[in-house]
Amino acid sequence: NIDQDRLEGTMKEQAQIGSTENGGLYRLTLSDEDKEVRDWFYKQMEAEGLEIRVDEFGNMFGRREGRNAEKGAVLVGSHLDSQPYGGIYDGALGVVAALEFIRTLNDEDIITEHPIEIVNWTNEEGSRYQPAMQGSGVWAGNHDLYEEYNKTDEEGVRFEDELERIGYKGETSAEPSEDYEGYLELHIEQGPYLEEKGKDVGIVTGIVGFTWGAVTYYGEADHTGPTPMHYRKDALAGAADVITQIRRLPNMLGERTVGSTGHMDVQPNSINTIPGEVTFTWGFRDPSDEIIDEAFNRVLAEAEAAAERESLDWEWEERMRAPSVDFDETNINAVENAAEELEYDAMRIFSGAGHDATHAADIMDTSMVFAVSENGKSHTEEEFTTWDHCYTAANTLANAALNLATE
Amino acid sequence: NIDQDRLEGTMKEQAQIGSTENGGLYRLTLSDEDKEVRDWFYKQMEAEGLEIRVDEFGNMFGRREGRNAEKGAVLVGSHLDSQPYGGIYDGALGVVAALEFIRTLNDEDIITEHPIEIVNWTNEEGSRYQPAMQGSGVWAGNHDLYEEYNKTDEEGVRFEDELERIGYKGETSAEPSEDYEGYLELHIEQGPYLEEKGKDVGIVTGIVGFTWGAVTYYGEADHTGPTPMHYRKDALAGAADVITQIRRLPNMLGERTVGSTGHMDVQPNSINTIPGEVTFTWGFRDPSDEIIDEAFNRVLAEAEAAAERESLDWEWEERMRAPSVDFDETNINAVENAAEELEYDAMRIFSGAGHDATHAADIMDTSMVFAVSENGKSHTEEEFTTWDHCYTAANTLANAALNLATE
Ligand SMILES: NC(=O)NCCC(=O)O
Ligand SMILES: NC(=O)NCCC(=O)O
Numbered sequence: 001n002i003d004q005d006r007l008e009g010t011m012k013e014q015a016q017i018g019s020t021e022n023g024g025l026y027r028l029t030l031s032d033e034d035k036e037v038r039d040w041f042y043k044q045m046e047a048e049g050l051e052i053r054v055d056e057f058g059n060m061f062g063r064r065e066g067r068n069a070e071k072g073a074v075l076v077g078s079h080l081d082s083q084p085y086g087g088i089y090d091g092a093l094g095v096v097a098a099l100e101f102i103r104t105l106n107d108e109d110i111i112t113e114h115p116i117e118i119v120n121w122t123n124e125e126g127s128r129y130q131p132a133m134q135g136s137g138v139w140a141g142n143h144d145l146y147e148e149y150n151k152t153d154e155e156g157v158r159f160e161d162e163l164e165r166i167g168y169k170g171e172t173s174a175e176p177s178e179d180y181e182g183y184l185e186l187h188i189e190q191g192p193y194l195e196e197k198g199k200d201v202g203i204v205t206g207i208v209g210f211t212w213g214a215v216t217y218y219g220e221a222d223h224t225g226p227t228p229m230h231y232r233k234d235a236l237a238g239a240a241d242v243i244t245q246i247r248r249l250p251n252m253l254g255e256r257t258v259g260s261t262g263h264m265d266v267q268p269n270s271i272n273t274i275p276g277e278v279t280f281t282w283g284f285r286d287p288s289d290e291i292i293d294e295a296f297n298r299v300l301a302e303a304e305a306a307a308e309r310e311s312l313d314w315e316w317e318e319r320m321r322a323p324s325v326d327f328d329e330t331n332i333n334a335v336e337n338a339a340e341e342l343e344y345d346a347m348r349i350f351s352g353a354g355h356d357a358t359h360a361a362d363i364m365d366t367s368m369v370f371a372v373s374e375n376g377k378s379h380t381e382e383e384f385t386t387w388d389h390c391y392t393a394a395n396t397l398a399n400a401a402l403n404l405a406t407e
Numbered sequence: 408n409i410d411q412d413r414l415e416g417t418m419k420e421q422a423q424i425g426s427t428e429n430g431g432l433y434r435l436t437l438s439d440e441d442k443e444v445r446d447w448f449y450k451q452m453e454a455e456g457l458e459i460r461v462d463e464f465g466n467m468f469g470r471r472e473g474r475n476a477e478k479g480a481v482l483v484g485s486h487l488d489s490q491p492y493g494g495i496y497d498g499a500l501g502v503v504a505a506l507e508f509i510r511t512l513n514d515e516d517i518i519t520e521h522p523i524e525i526v527n528w529t530n531e532e533g534s535r536y537q538p539a540m541q542g543s544g545v546w547a548g549n550h551d552l553y554e555e556y557n558k559t560d561e562e563g564v565r566f567e568d569e570l571e572r573i574g575y576k577g578e579t580s581a582e583p584s585e586d587y588e589g590y591l592e593l594h595i596e597q598g599p600y601l602e603e604k605g606k607d608v609g610i611v612t613g614i615v616g617f618t619w620g621a622v623t624y625y626g627e628a629d630h631t632g633p634t635p636m637h638y639r640k641d642a643l644a645g646a647a648d649v650i651t652q653i654r655r656l657p658n659m660l661g662e663r664t665v666g667s668t669g670h671m672d673v674q675p676n677s678i679n680t681i682p683g684e685v686t687f688t689w690g691f692r693d694p695s696d697e698i699i700d701e702a703f704n705r706v707l708a709e710a711e712a713a714a715e716r717e718s719l720d721w722e723w724e725e726r727m728r729a730p731s732v733d734f735d736e737t738n739i740n741a742v743e744n745a746a747e748e749l750e751y752d753a754m755r756i757f758s759g760a761g762h763d764a765t766h767a768a769d770i771m772d773t774s775m776v777f778a779v780s781e782n783g784k785s786h787t788e789e790e791f792t793t794w795d796h797c798y799t800a801a802n803t804l805a806n807a808a809l810n811l812a813t814e
Contacts, residue, residue, distance in 0.1 A: 084675040085628070127677040191633030208632065212678060221492070221787035224667040224690050225615065226598030226759030229657050231783065236668055240650035247644040250636050260631040261643055262678045264671065268491040270534040271619060271669045271688045271726075273786040281678045283631050319678070352633030376638065379680040380628035 002097075002104045002398050004391040010096045011390065014040065014080070015088040024381025025082035025092075029123035029134075030058070030159070035166035037080045041095065041120055048102050050118070053177075054170025057145065058122035058163050059135045064102055066115040066405065072181035074112075074405045075364070076101060076397065077119030079135075079356060083127050087188075087383020089390070093371060094186040095120050097394035101401055112405035114181050121356045122163075128153045130212060131320035136356035138174045140363050145174055154265070176363055182331050182404050183360035186369040186397040188385050190353045192376030200344040200392050202370030203335045207351040207358050208256070208285040209292040209324035214263075215242065215303045218313040221268060221276025236266055236275035238310040245302040246282055253298075254291045258352070259284040287324050287350055296321075325358050331367035331404070338399035344392055353378070369397045409504075409511045409805050411798040417503045418797065421447065421487065422495040431788025432489035432499075436530035436541075437465075437566070442573035444487045448502065448527055455509050457525070460584075461577025464552065465529035465570050466542045471509055473522040473812065479588035481519075481812045482771070483508060483804065484526030486542075486763060490534050494595075494790020496797070500778060501593040502527050504801035508808055519812035521588050528763045529570075535560045537619060538727035543763035545581045547770050552581055561672070583770050589738050589811050590767035593776040593804040595792050597760045599783030607751040607799050609777030610742045614758040614765050615663070615692040616699040616731035621670075622649065622710045625720040628675060628683025643673055643682035645717035652709040653689055660705075661698045665759070666691040694731050694757055703728075732765050738774035738811070745806035751799055760785070776804045 017040060018025050018033030027033040038060060045052050050062030063073065078094025098118035105112065121139075126132025129151045137143040149160035163169045189195075194202050219233035243261045250257040260283055267277040284295035300316060307314040332348070339346035349370055360366045371393035374384040424447060425432050425440030434440040445467060452459050457469030470480065485501025505525035512519065528546075533539025536558045544550040556567035570576045596602075601609050626640035650668045657664040667690055674684040691702035707723060714721040739755070746753035756777055767773045778800035781791040 083680055084677050086680075125677075126679060130678065132679065189633065190630045192635070192638065210632075220784070221789075222783075223597045223760055223785040224669055225617075225665065225692050225761065226596065226785070227665070227783060228599070229665055231599065232667070234654065234667060236650060236671065237654040240647040240654070240668075243643060243647035244651060247641065247647070258632065258634065258636055260639070260641060260681050261647075262631055262680050262682065263676050264643065264673045266671045268786075269670050270491050270532075270786065271537065272533060272539065272690060273490055273493075273669050274667050275669060276787065283679060285632050353630055354632065376629075376634060377627070378630040378633070379677065380683065382628075 002100045002395050006103065007096065007100045007391060007394055008387045010099065011093065014092050014096060018082065020085055020381055022381040025086050025088050026084055027082040028084060028128045029081040029125060030162035030166055034081055038168055041080060044099055048106055050102065053172045054168055055172045055174040056170055057135050057138045057174040058168040058170065059139055059174060060120040062118045064116045066112045068113050071114040072179045073115040073117045074181045074401055075117045075119055075183045076401050077121065078185050078187055079121045079124030081123055081125050083125050083379045085381050086379055087381060089188045089383055089385050090378055091124055093188060093390055097186045097397050100394055101398040104398060113407065114405040116405055124356055126320065129159050132354050133356050133358055136359040140359035141175065142359055142362060180364040182365040183357060184331065184367060184397055184401050185355055185357045186371065186393050187355055188378065189370040189373045190376065190378035191373065193349060194370060194372040195374060195376065197347060199347045201339055201346045201396050202349040203332060203339060203346050204327065204351050204368035204370055205332055205348050206324065206326040207355060208287050209289050210283065210285050210320055210322045210354060211292050211296045211318060212281065212283045212320035213316055213318040214279055214281045215314060215316045216277065216279040217307060219276055219310065222274045224272045224274055227274065232274055233311045234274050235278040235312055238306045238312045239278040239280045241306040242302050243280060246299060249295060249298055253295055254286050254288060257284065257286040257291055257295065259295060285352060289324050322354060322358055325361050327361060327367045328365045331365045334400045334404050335367050335369055335396060338396050338403060342395055342399060344396060369393050409507045409802050413510065414503065414507045414798060414801055415794045417506065418500065421499050421503060425489065427492055427788055429788040432493050432495050433491055434489040435491060435535045436488040436532060437569035437573055441488055445575055448487060451506055455513055457509065460579045461575055462579045462581040463577055464542050464545045464581040465575040465577065466546055466581060467527040469525045471523045473519045475520050478521040479586045480522040480524045481588045481808055482524045482526060482590045483808050484528065485592050485594055486528045486531030488530055488532050490532050490786045492788050493786055494788060496595045496790055496792050497785055498531055500595060500797055504593045504804050507801055508805040511805060520814065521812040523812055531763055533727065536566050539761050540763050540765055543766040547766035548582060549766055549769060587771045589772040590764060591738065591774060591804060591808050592762055592764045593778065593800050594762055595785065596777040596780045597785035598780065600756060601754065601777060601779040602781060602783065604754060606754045608746055608753045608803050609756040610739060610746060610753050611734065611758050611775035611777055612739055612755050613731065613733040614762060615694050616696045617692050617727055617729045617761060618699050618703045618725060619688065619690045619727035620723055620725040621686055621688045622721060622723045623686040624714060626683055626717065629681045631679045631681055634681065639681055640718045641681050642685040642719055645713045645719045646685040646687045648713040649709050650687060653706060656702060656705055660702055661693050661695060664691065664693045664698055664702065666702060692759060696731050729761060729765055732768050734768060734774045735772045738772045741807045741811050742774050742776055742803060745803050745810060749802055749806060751803060776800050
């Protein structure tokens with residue numbers, strides 16, 4: 001069993017870095033706060049005697065050797081970056097739980113059969129740079145390194161430049177360095193189901209597919225007073241039209257389909273100027289890749305129709321497409337068995353959020369452990385998981401990983 | 408006749424201050440650029456020997472004495488502040504034309520019967536601080552000085568603090584210092600009508616009424632993935648709903664009713680977070696005050712209905728209400744006679760934009776001269792008026808003002 005107090009203490013330590021007034025985090029990828037939490041994590045890994053590697057995309061690995069040099073490592077981790085005004089558990093709990101697993105092995109002088117690696121992936125959140133799960137995606141060979149280096153944030157700052165600026169463009173190649181045994185990731189559920197069903201912990205069987213993208217409308221900035229209504233090409237009126245459809249589309253697609261506009265930029269954004277240029281995002285998710293295709297086609301059809309109604313020029317880009325992933329039974333069972341051994345009331349659950357496990361699953365056997373999220377809230381400062389639920393999930397992770405590393 | 412080359416040269420001079428890459432202006436009220444253009448204007452007035460006053464709200468006056476100390480001054484002016492990415496004519500042409508009028512009187516050693524004052528009003532645009540026409544509104548006694556001092560911009564910066572910072576919180580009281588003879592203001596039309604009708608210049612008979620305001624929706628920031636659709640309280644979906652109605656409402660109200668949302672703020676504005684808080688503005692205008700009342704009632708009803716649909720908390724504030732204004736015949740005729748004397752093809756026109764003349768009209772006889780706007784575009788860098796049309800309008804203004812000052 002891991003040490004609950006130490007887990008809690010370490011969680012509180014990391015939560016100091018990039019903390020917000022209301023007890024959340026503002027720790028966007030490659031920001032100064034991200035650098036600070038990376039430095040902190042580096043030190044923690046050093047203190048445990050791990051062999052540390054930072055790859056050329058900033059993914060941070062810490063390795064603990066096993067008894068058998070022939071065996072593939074068991075990889076365990078998550079991410080330390082956050083949303084703007086996000087919570088302190090999303091990502092961080094998975095990294096801290098991985099660290100706590102190592103500390104427990106060290107305390108108890110356990111030598112595992114397989115080596116163990118823990119990992120902090122770069123830019124899981126996908127808020128500042130898209131796509132989400134960018135570091136694991138590059139590492140798994142699902143994205144091109146140079147294409148991702150060239151991504152820019154809202155201010156036009158290049159990814160690679162920021163990575164160099166914070167000193168985390170590492171030496172090793174961003175790719176699997178060996179034939180891994182398997183991947184496990186602990187994460188908070190971020191949805192309401194475990195709590196609603198009164199469960200202790202979740203065994204994750206797969207992850208929904210996504211489409212994310214953005215539409216930019218070009219209308220004509222003009223005066224909101226003397227410009228007759230029928231002269232107007234109002235980029236915001238067009239955008240509002242589509243956003244109301246994005247709220248409605250999931251109802252026409254599937255039981256588990258969700259869709260939102262999270263981000264919007266209005267220019268020139270003056271009360272008495274008709275908006276000349278508006279960019280807004282879409283995001284749809286569903287367990288079925290066909291439904292994701294359909295959502296993508298429908299949102300573009302809506303965007304085209306609104307552009308026509310409002311006489312706007314427009315362009316769009318898809319910023320992320322991730323297929324739905326089904327985890328393999330080996331690792332799902334490893335998590336399930338660990339929960340059973342520990343006598344936790346567990347349930348199988350399909351993830352509605354994306355995780356680095358999506359990409360890991362392309363490379364090796366993968367599963368995840370979900371901790372109960374109070375009220376299912378996430379990507380907000382109100383995100384909350386009790387220390388008991390943190391412990392339950394971290395213990396499940398540690399035991400599942402130990403089992404995988406022992407075989 | 409005024410000097411067309413000098414008018415053009417002076418217009419180009421002011422257009423250097425706060426200029427944008429694409430030949431427009433970014434000269435928000437009380438910004439560093441506003442300070443710079445005020446300093447420039449101060450020097451121009453000094454060079455013409457005017458007696459300068461800056462009042463406690465930053466309104467800048469320059470006085471040229473007349474022959475008869477008993478007679479009220481003729482006041483002529485406009486504003487030097489701009490929209491974000493606005494044009495170089497909006498406001499500035501009226502101030503430069505007033506200056507050019509003074510220069511011409513000085514060149515030709517004309518002593519008028521009445522004194523003449525020229526004026527640069529503070530914050531006509533209403534983009535950074537609402538309401539628009541704030542300086543003239545305070546001066547005319549239509550707004551409370553201290554209430555306006557306490558207004559804050561998007562960043563929370565107080566009006567009075569900014570006014571002090573740029574050194575334009577003057578000594579004199581912000582109120583009419585005497586019994587003025589009348590007010591004249593030259594402005595670009597900002598609409599398409601003069602050009603469409605092939606006219607040289609416009610004689611302005613009045614100004615539409617306005618309601619401006621903002622709605623803030625409070626939903627729940629949450630994850631766009633694992634949050635079931637029916638759990639969501641999406642502040643942006645609610646806002647989009649109302650914005651589509653704002654595009655549609657004018658069609659149900661009146662022939663000349665216009666309405667738009669120009670400004671919007673989305674929080675936390677992350678692609679994968681359901682927006683928890685959104686503020687958006689409304690603006691409606693019409694020549695009828697009853698229709699403005701109706702637009703105000705309707706937009707609040709729409710906002711309430713959308714808040715209910717989306718389960719949002721909400722609040723609203725009206726940021727500006729200006730009644731429709733009819734100018735008096737004395738000054739309308741003065742402009743009309745001047746245009747006739749100069750053999751310009753003029754037409755009477757009702758303004759769809761607000762102007763400082765709205766408030767001046769509460770104090771004294773008022774009218775305006777409109778210069779032809781190419782394509783009617785304004786509040787954009789593409790705003791354009793030919794130098795010939797600038798000259799025609801400025802000459803009309805000068806002759807109308809001279810007639811008023813001569814009687
Ligand atoms: N787990 C998580 O919040 N990942 C960020 C990417 C996403 O929106 O799913
Ligand atoms: N003339 C002008 O653009 N005034 C700014 C206030 C308004 O929007 O009417």
